[in-house]
Amino acid sequence: MATPFNAAQWLVDRHVEEGHGGDVAFRCQDRRLTYEGLQRATWSAARGLAAMGVEPGDRFLMVVTDEEAFPISFLAGLRMGAVPIPVSTMLRSYDIAALAADSEATAIVLSGRYAGYLPAVAAAAPALRSAVVVGDSGPDGPAAGESVPGIGGPVRVWAWSDFDDTSEVPPADTDAETPGFWLYTSGTTGLPKGAIHRHGDLRAICETYAHSVLGINKQDVCYSVAKLFFAFGLGNALVFPLAVGAQAVLDPEPPTPARVAELLLLHRPTLFFAPPGFCAAMADGDLPADALKSVRFTVTAGEALPPEVMRRFGERFGAVMLDGIGSTEAMHIFCSNRPDAIRPGTSGLPVEGYELKLLDPAGEEITAPDTPGSLWVKGESIAAGYWRRPEVTAETFVDGWLRTGDVYLRSEDGFYRFYGRNSDMIKAGGIWVSPAEVESVLQEHDDVLEAAVVGSRNADGLEITVAFVLPRQGRSIDPASIQAHCRERMAPFKRPREVYVVDSLPKTATGKIQRYALRERLSAQPPA
Numbered sequence: 001m002a003t004p005f006n007a008a009q010w011l012v013d014r015h016v017e018e019g020h021g022g023d024v025a026f027r028c029q030d031r032r033l034t035y036e037g038l039q040r041a042t043w044s045a046a047r048g049l050a051a052m053g054v055e056p057g058d059r060f061l062m063v064v065t066d067e068e069a070f071p072i073s074f075l076a077g078l079r080m081g082a083v084p085i086p087v088s089t090m091l092r093s094y095d096i097a098a099l100a101a102d103s104e105a106t107a108i109v110l111s112g113r114y115a116g117y118l119p120a121v122a123a124a125a126p127a128l129r130s131a132v133v134v135g136d137s138g139p140d141g142p143a144a145g146e147s148v149p150g151i152g153g154p155v156r157v158w159a160w161s162d163f164d165d166t167s168e169v170p171p172a173d174t175d176a177e178t179p180g181f182w183l184y185t186s187g188t189t190g191l192p193k194g195a196i197h198r199h200g201d202l203r204a205i206c207e208t209y210a211h212s213v214l215g216i217n218k219q220d221v222c223y224s225v226a227k228l229f230f231a232f233g234l235g236n237a238l239v240f241p242l243a244v245g246a247q248a249v250l251d252p253e254p255p256t257p258a259r260v261a262e263l264l265l266l267h268r269p270t271l272f273f274a275p276p277g278f279c280a281a282m283a284d285g286d287l288p289a290d291a292l293k294s295v296r297f298t299v300t301a302g303e304a305l306p307p308e309v310m311r312r313f314g315e316r317f318g319a320v321m322l323d324g325i326g327s328t329e330a331m332h333i334f335c336s337n338r339p340d341a342i343r344p345g346t347s348g349l350p351v352e353g354y355e356l357k358l359l360d361p362a363g364e365e366i367t368a369p370d371t372p373g374s375l376w377v378k379g380e381s382i383a384a385g386y387w388r389r390p391e392v393t394a395e396t397f398v399d400g401w402l403r404t405g406d407v408y409l410r411s412e413d414g415f416y417r418f419y420g421r422n423s424d425m426i427k428a429g430g431i432w433v434s435p436a437e438v439e440s441v442l443q444e445h446d447d448v449l450e451a452a453v454v455g456s457r458n459a460d461g462l463e464i465t466v467a468f469v470l471p472r473q474g475r476s477i478d479p480a481s482i483q484a485h486c487r488e489r490m491a492p493f494k495r496p497r498e499v500y501v502v503d504s505l506p507k508t509a510t511g512k513i514q515r516y517a518l519r520e521r522l523s524a525q526p527p528a
Contacts, residue, residue, distance in 0.1 A: 302430020
């Protein structure tokens with residue numbers, strides 16, 4: 001019989017039971033939430049979700065900013081045995097509607113600024129029955145007590161403030177292998193896939209990366225530029241600090257270098273997490289040189305950290321940078337530089353608790369150094385598979401191993417260096433972007449006949465999205481008009497940073513666009 005384990009109980013209850021309930025767990029703006037307050041708020045949210053009709057095993061979406069309601073609702077779902085699904089607050093209403101339909105979510109938690117998305121979500125998700133809004137829903141959002149028409153029936157709207165029953169809720173009968181939460185990720189088809197993670201996956205990333213690389217402890221204060229809906233941010237600012245009774249800084253607003261510097265100076269965190277592109281912007285910004293004075297490690301992931309960005313950032317702020325590679329499917333970083341082994345331009349060494357291997361196109365393991373191969377990883381935090389994607393699951397998860405989709409080289413002394421990807425997917429700002437999805441939006445523009453999207457590198461060596469567009473007969477294309485169209489129709493990280501108007505697109509004899517030819521063109525004349 002499996003040993004009982006509930007991740008919410010492990011992350012919160014034991015600190016209260018050990019007499020640390022008065023310690024601060026989260027700082028958000030001028031507010032503080034203690035571990036005892038977090039525990040009681042989690043009980044209250046669990047009761048509220050149950051009143052909404054959420055039962056053990058049910059999925060519910062979270063479109064929540066980095067505020068107290070995020071950890072509270074996430075932990076409440078785990079505690080009651082339901083399955084919280086945090087999704088990107090950068091997505092538009094129709095993207096979120098598609099995820100709600102795919103996951104068969106019965107409920108949704110929305111920060112007030114996103115309450116206006118509910119009608120579109122309800123119109124696309126047959127299983128959706130209830131929604132709860134955190135804070136003011138604004139003029140475009142439904143009020144508490146109202147019902148929004150839905151494809152599967154009316155969706156009742158609740159107010160987060162009504163969840164006020166703080167009596168104890170015992171943890172559900174779960175174990176380490178029980179499905180705990182999902183995180184959506186894109187794949188080579190561009191279709192979102194729900195990676196199914198278990199309760200034990202949260203403990204696993206703490207006992208591996210957080211322990212062996214960061215050496216996180218109770219005195220640490222964590223601040224993550226990557227938001228909580230990312231696997232990276234979820235570990236950085238929720239799982240890691242709660243695992244050791246530490247603190248985390250939350251900010252519901254979008255990050256900018258100036259705002260982040262202000263919060264760094266205000267809260268003086270000891271662990272700072274940010275994608276390489278953001279670090280590059282900070283290094284080039286007019287920020288105080290002592291902004292990171294309290295930080296012992298700056299952790300980067302999401303895309304390869306260019307050595308030049310590492311140099312500039314380190315010289316600008318006196319920071320020690322630890323770059324690594326992780327994935328949504330692996331939950332967090334599984335290969336990393338570490339304080340006593342930093343090699344610029346690499347993703348470092350395998351994290352304790354994970355196995356890595358490189359395979360050639362024939363599926364044979366590569367043992368020779370500096371030979372490119374497909375990167376595979378094995379460890380306890382690897383997802384159980386994708387929701388209702390049996391073919392892709394079978395290709396990606398094999399005998400406990402995860403195919404990452406990345407091509408790497410391994411040096412003779414074991415350091416891994418990113419080489420490329422075995423697909424046309426783009427990782428802009430540390431987030432996967434599907435060329436097909438962007439092309440589809442571009443081709444909705446009245447002046448565009450065809451479009452091709454590829455990834456390129458800017459002057460800092462960071463990957464960006466670039467579009468080549470072919471005009472319709474008798475039309476001309478204004479790149480500014482294309483950019484305005486994209487701003488309205490897609491999340492900012494997906495939007496092309498450069499738009500080239502062309503007379504033709506390179507194609508194969510069967511009519512397929514030769515993206516490699518476009519990438520070669522950009523290599524010869526890279527974007528600014």
